[in-house]
Amino acid sequence: MLRSRGPLWSPRVSDAHSPDVILRLALPSPLRRLFDYRAPPGVARAQLQPGMRLRVPFGRRELIGILIEVSDRSEVPAAKLKPALELLDARAPLPPALFKLCLWTAQYYQHSLGDTLSWALPVLLRQGEPAEARQERFWHLAAGASLDDPRLARAPRQRQALATIAQHPHGVAQQLLSQLQLNRDSLELLREKGLVHIEVRRHASSERPTRWLAQPELPLNPEQSAAAEAVRAGFGRFHAFLLAGVTGSGKTEVYLQLIRETLEAGKQALVLIPEINLGPQTLARFEKRFNARIALLHSNVNDRERLDAWLAARDGEADIIIGTRSALFTPMQRPGLIIIDEEHDASYKQQEGLRYHARDLALVRARQDNVPILLGSATPSLESLHNAHNGRYALLKLTQRAGGAQQPRFLRLDVKSRPLDSGLSGPMQQAIAQTLAAGQQVLVFLNRRGFAPTLLCHDCGWLSGCPRCDARMTVHQRSNELRCHHCGHVEARPHSCPKCQRLDLRPVGAGTERAEERLGILFPDYPVLRVDRDSTSRKEAMAQLFATIQRGEPCILIGTQMLAKGHHFPRVTLVAILDADGGLFSADFRASERMAQLIVQVAGRAGRAEEPGKVIIQTHLAEHPLLVQLTEQGYFAFAEQALAERRSAGLPPFAHLALLRAEAHKPGQAEGFLDQACSLAERLLDERRLGGIELLGPVPAPMERRAGRYRAQLLLQASARAPLHRLLGAWLLELEQLPSGRAVRWSLDVDPIDLF
Ligand SMILES: Nc1ncnc2c1ncn2[C@@H]1O[C@H](COP(=O)(O)OP(=O)(O)OP(=O)(O)O)[C@@H](O)[C@H]1O
Ligand SMILES: [Zn+2]
Structure with missing residues (x-):
């Protein structure tokens, strides 16, 4: 799978006496390789499990990496191998199932494993926070610590802090430090001297409700019942369903009743919603219906809340997990059901960094977890309809509006x-x-x-173009500005034409x-x-x-x-x-x-x-x-x-696409890189005898200049997925080596949903 470049078992350069413990880490870096380190001082091999986080030196910085494997050799010369600084976990924060999903994701999207793991983990875990649920840090007096310690003779503030701590035999909770006027720096200094220590204690977990419904359910109409019955019959194993129900047909009611049954079976449900549905209306419906612990993971929760929700889901303390795209990576202790609402929505595809599609990954996850998955929409994507036609998904239809309303x-x-x-x-x-x-x-x-989408000079034909993009700037009346909706560039709205100085400027459209x-x-x-x-x-x-x-x-x-x-x-x-x-x-x-x-x-x-x-x-x-x-x-x-x-056009879902995008400050640079990339791909196709793949381009992007950069792209169109992925794996490792790639910003998008 993913590993550092070159032969893995080359002869070692290091001395042959002491068996080394070499840690292969995934680091948050775009490079598609692992990085070798020695174990941190004092950490035994038996303590190290894949998935644990370690703090490591990286150039002049420190990074947090994730242990992928432990080995006793490295191709890196012994003298250059650095020790990791600190082991951050006593057990791996990511359960094996999620870890497997991340490996799959990195490979499928041809993305660096380290970076993939960073996207999948809550921000605070990436920064090294403890990965244990609802814990509080308590400051304690260390055994044998004394106020008369000579090292405190000239440190009155530390002495004062130690005295305060000494008055609390059960320790002082981190939250209370400021209330007790305890200074964090003094405490850290005391900790370095071994006079205080931190204990991390877990709060008692809350009781599991016994009655799940907080509100009576609506009696389902025959179509809803048939749909719910079909999914229920699939409980306990992987099965994919497409719930195609016209707007207002009561899809949400079907979700709610299936979730209730999932909870009754002692399992957890994961519900993904599009960003745009984040309105209080959607969430309120879930909260009103259930006496359940609901974990929310979306863009409006802060990092701390997100970590708490993530941990609660992982440890089985949350019953229902609701979130947008990235909530797909939330671990669950007892997964029972996955629901993707408005499965056609474009916000499920991430358009930067790790360009994953949460709906597509949810299917992989459901299969790995062996649970049913329900995709719902009034307007299913052509991909999902195609999957329903070819039997991969069971199609469930709701053709009538619930509650008697008519279709418009x-x-x-x-x-x-x-x-x-x-x-x-x-x-x-x-x-x-x-x-x-x-x-x-x-x-x-x-x-x-x-x-209006543009401002026009009626005298000379000047148009309000963006100085940084091949696009027009939009007129905003209230703020009296011109704004580019592509790069965010803002200018004051001119009174006279910048070109001919006359005054007849008109908003068009x-x-x-x-x-x-x-x-x-x-x-x-x-x-x-x-x-x-x-x-x-x-x-x-x-x-x-x-x-x-x-x-x-x-x-x-x-x-x-x-x-x-x-x-x-x-x-x-x-x-x-x-x-x-x-x-x-x-x-x-x-x-x-x-x-x-x-x-x-x-x-x-x-x-x-x-x-x-x-x-x-x-x-x-x-x-x-x-x-x-x-x-x-x-x-x-x-x-x-x-x-x-x-x-008939040979387009998705009847073909598979990958798009290599590149952008650079100078015209022609991006194309130059893509030309080389294209030759490389042609060579690889030839060498590996891979057929059914067409290389289209390189061509300038539909909007060639954006935010001051010139953009171009190369499209790969394949009739089958397997050869395409075989090509991509080898190709990207070579692309990383191309000198022309240093001057450009490039990225690969597997299954792109827009070609811009
Ligand atoms: N079985 C039912 N009997 C009566 N009313 C129902 C029933 N099921 C749903 N409704 C009501 O019909 C309305 C539409 O239902 P719901 O929001 O679940 O539909 P939906 O398919 O999810 O809608 P959309 O896709 O348009 O968001 C809601 O007011 C809901 O309370
Ligand atoms: Zn612009």
Whole structure:
């Protein structure tokens, strides 16, 4: 598997007398190799188990590494082998199952094992915190310590601290230090002198509840029951299910009842949710339903809370683990069920560093843990539908909305040659007016923040380009700025044209800010509430906004995809989609899939109560076959059509991709590196007789310059996975050696979900 380069059992250079203990460590480094150290002084071989953390010197720094194996030889000359500084664990923090998952991940994504382990571990463990649950550090007087110790004669503060400690026979908890006016530095000095020591004590663990339900369950309808029954029959072993249920069909209720059964069986459930679903609504549903210990692992919890949750899950003290992407790496003592909600969501794929897909890894994990896994969505990814078609997943369908609400109706509104007023056509304005007059709410969807996507000089044609990217800067009216949404560059909005100095600068096109402003003028009697990343940076603002919506008075909600998922707006009966065309003519082959998912998810917010909902889509491509299929026959008909297109084009899920990206400060550098990479790959394909792999490129990235760097990419397209992975393994080790790679920043993305 992964190991340091070169022959592993080369003759040793070190002296042959004392048998060495060589530790092979994975370090948080991008290099795909392990690093050899000697054991720390005083640590015996018997104490060392794979998975333990050690602090080691690395260049001028210190790093925390993870022990992969213990050996008695190294290729590193004995004189150069350094001892590790400290062993941090008495037992490996990661249980073997998770450790295995990390090994698998590193190999599959061709990522350094050390870096993979860093992504998988909570931040505090990476920094060396103790990996034991809910412990408190207690400061104790050491045996034989005396206030008359001569070393304290000139250290009144240490003496004072020692006196305070001496008054507490059970030790002083770390938390209480400041209350007792104990100074941390003095204590550390006392510790160095051996006058005090630290004891780490564990708090008593909480009782396990006996009645799991805090709230009665809804009686399931026949489709829900059939789905729940199928998964229940798969309990206790690996089995993958795809729960394809239209929006509002009660998928969450199915999850909740399956989780209850998992808890009753004495097992733990892991639930992954997309980042965008983090709203309090989702979490509150779980918390209201169960008397259970729920561990939350998402971006809003701090490092300490995350570590506590992680440890509680590992030690079996948490019953339900809910989190976003990285929660996939949470160890469980008694795994019973894995649920991936909104499995199609792009936030499950990490787009930097370790580019893993949490849904795909969850399947690997479920198989390793031998537990069932349930993927749920109203708009399943084409990958998952393909897996359902070929029998890898059992397909469970919910075709009706639960609780009697109807599915919304779709209308395509052709806006060719119609004037658009801040993005709103005349018929759309009328539909909004009618809905408000009927006392109902309107949701306006526009997936573009800011006031206008660009600023144009009407006299000379100057456009507000970003100085660092091949992109336009967006006009933001409130802050009176131009902002680049790709690199974050911000400038004050100019009064006159930077090129011709004349004054006729016009914002072109419409973003949410502009539509909001216009809607406010058109409908002055109704509140207009905007939800996007600019408006909702504050948590309370968002909560307030949802409270207003829940009150049910007529209003207009306008927003980006933040509005699309997971919310329940019972009084919204009209969904106005201002622009669907971007998804129909993009260069990215997944754009139409994403657009369809977004439209269906946004549409799913409408008419969730008694009044039926209507969805109006403004488009210049009203007769586009994919859009017609989607709006007239629904998502699954669309998906079949899209899958057929992918099959004939030889694209995923009918092919496997890997993308080598490179970027550099000078033009041509990235391509130069990729050209060499391409030749290397061709040589390896030849040498190893690997077939069915095409190398496409190198080509400049669709947005060639971004944040001041020139970017290019090389795409590998393979008809089968095995040869592709055989190539990648050998290729990357050689790429690491290429001198041209030093001047560029490069990365490999296995199963990329976007090609930018
Ligand atoms: N069996 C049932 N009987 C009555 N009401 C139900 C039933 N199951 C679910 N509901 C209700 O239907 C509504 C939609 O259910 P839920 O949120 O579980 O659907 P969902 O499929 O997860 O929705 P979405 O994918 O749109 O987020 C909720 O208000 C829920 O309480
Ligand atoms: Zn930019």
